[in-house]
Amino acid sequence: MSQIEHLLKGFDAFQAQKFGQKLGPEFKPNALVIQCTSIEQDASTIFHANTQTLLNEKLTAAFVGPYDPLKADSEFNKSLT
Numbered sequence: 001m002s003q004i005e006h007l008l009k010g011f012d013a014f015q016a017q018k019f020g021q022k023l024g025p026e027f028k029p030n031a032l033v034i035q036c037t038s039i040e041q042d043a044s045t046i047f048h049a050n051t052q053t054l055l056n057e058k059l060t061a062a063f064v065g066p067y068d069p070l071k072a073d074s075e076f077n078k079s080l081t
Helices: 003-009 012-021 029-064 068-081
Strands: none
Touching: none
């Protein structure tokens, strides 16, 4: 269960009904849960992807050093001879 689903689980039927009356008849509590859950999953995926990218960049820099195109070309040319 996601954190948002966990929080919304505490949002009981009475509160949902009261909240729904303010928003009008088109309000559907379940739609709110689905929307919040999908937003959280997207944010989590993006965060994970960015973290992994940063981690890969840091590991590359630690083991290989920062990428230097001139040095890379020079190393590549040496490997050809």
